[in-house]
Structure formats: structure tokens, C-alpha cells
Amino acid sequence: MSVVLNNTAILEYTLRLADDSLILGHRLTEWTSHGPFLEEDIAMSNVALDYIGRARMYYGYAAELSGDGKTEDDFAFLRDEREFRNLLINELPRGDFAYSTVRQLFIDVFNSLYLPKLMQSNDETLAAIAAKGIKETRYHLRRSRDWTLRLGDGTAESHKRMQKAIDSLWGYTHELFELDELEQQLADQRVGVDNTALRAEWLATVESILSEATLTRPNDDWVVKGGRTGYHTENLGHLLTEMQFLHRSNPSCEW
């Protein structure tokens, strides 16, 4: 395989990771100034910033790989819904605090398994981004785990909301462990990660946290997919409209 072709594959892979981080980061920013109380508001905004920072590193690398003068902003603000490749779980509306907590738990456990593998990538830049990200993720997981235990094993109301969030999000977790042809090829070359191999440990960790929090793991009947091929839920379009508006109406805007 030629170097150029491989660069295209790595660019595509990097954009997927960038989109995951940006869209989730944006969803988390929607809590800023709407947090349940001041300290938690700041804590959630910190997590949001971690994700947006991670997105910038991936987009920056993608811009470098594309080699046609594109910048990180072009990727974030000038692509439309069908061009975004984020997994669907990241774009779902922020919901209530229980919903956001459960989504963070699922993704934090995933990243705590995924990033250490990406750190071993043959691609030095991806490995370096993962090495920075894993430190943040360990802290994120500490928070989402604590909140899951607190709310799951809390009041009748908090328990009910947590279980409802788990039941509505579970169908979106399967996509985390899928590999398409490109991802398989990069996993074989030890550039990307074989996500399918992460599911068993993810399940074991999540199940143990849920059971400690007196919550129940749903069955796997309902499965939703489409993010990696650009087929999104109706929520992404609304998110992009809000996120991209300023840049599109003032393309040269700087601050």
C-alpha cells in the first residue's frame, strides 16, 4: 500500500475520533451555567473543555494530514451533518443530570480501555494524544462512577431516573465496539484499535458499577447504529446549527 493511501485512512480515522470528542464536548458545554449547583457546574465544564481540547488535537492532526491548507476550524465548522462521523451516543441531547451521568459513565469506561490501546499505536501523534487523554479520562471516570453510585443507590427518584437513562442509552453502546473495513485495516496495521476486543472488559466493568449502584443492565435486544457512516439521529443537525452558526456567519471572526 502506498504511503498516500495510508495517510488518507489515518486522516479519516482521526476525523472520526475528533468528531466523537467535539460533539460530546459540545453537549457537555450545554450544562455550563445550568449545572445543579456551582461546584458541579464548574466540574462539568472542566470535562467539556477536556473533550474540546482533545478534539482540537485530533482536528489539528487531521489538518496536517490533509495537507491541502485546511485548518481545524474547517473540519469543525464547515462540514455538514452527513460528513460528521461521530458515534450516535455522543450527539444525543444532554437530557437530565442522570442521563448525562450515565452517558459519561459508558463513554468514560470505554475510553479508559480504548486510550491505553491507542497509546500503543504505530502513529506517534495518535499515541501522544491518547497519552494525554488517558489522564483526563481516569479523572472523568472517577466522577461518573461516583455519581452513578450516589444516584443509583440514592433516593427512589434518583434511582428511577438513572435506570431510565440506562435503558434509553444502552442501545447506543453497541456502536462503540464495531469495526468497519477501514478501522479493521488500521487495527491490523497497529495504527488503530480493535474495538471489538474491548467489549468484554467494558461490560464487566459497567455491570459491576451498575450492580453496586443497585441498577440493572438492560438486555441487548435494541441496537442503533449509523454514526460512522454519517447516518445520524435528528439531534445532530440542531447541534451543528447552533455550534457552527457564529463561524459560518463571521468566517473571519477571531477572539
Added chain:
Amino acid sequence: MANESMVLFEVFIRSRRGLDHKHVGSVHAEDSEQALEYARDCYTRRSEGVSIWVVKSEDITASQEDDSESFYDPSDDKPYRHATYYKLPEAVNNM
């Protein structure tokens, strides 16, 4: 969630070059573990510290304004408790 049901903690942070923990502010939290996390998020975002203590505010016994007469005034007229009160002999003028 209401802050009234939460406990107030005082936050102390030791900076990278510091030897002692300094009081920086307070946070509300459900328990000390959570207080530690919020202290991290609220007070160390710009690399202010390498070590955090949190202490329940109610565990701190503080002197009162009313106490100041009996606590501090008596030392006002005892300058001999300061080293600078003493005149040094010429022989040790470089001390």
C-alpha cells in the same frame, strides 16, 4: 439539588514550590471525597497546587471578634517578646 443539604468544606492547597497548605476558599459537597474532587475542579484548574486538604468548616473552631481584647491586646505592651527589642553588643553587629 439544594446547597442546604450539602456540607461546607474549607479548601487548603499546597503549591508546587510551597511548603505549607494555604487556605484558598470553600466548596459545598456531599462528603469529603466529593469535596476533594470539587476542590480539584474549582481551585487547581490553572496548576495552582500539588496537594489538597479539605476540612469540614464546622470542624474549625475560630476565635471571635469579641475575644480580641483578651486574646491580643495583652501582647501590645510587651515589646520585649520581640528580638528587635534588644540592643546587640558591637561585637555581634553582623548578626
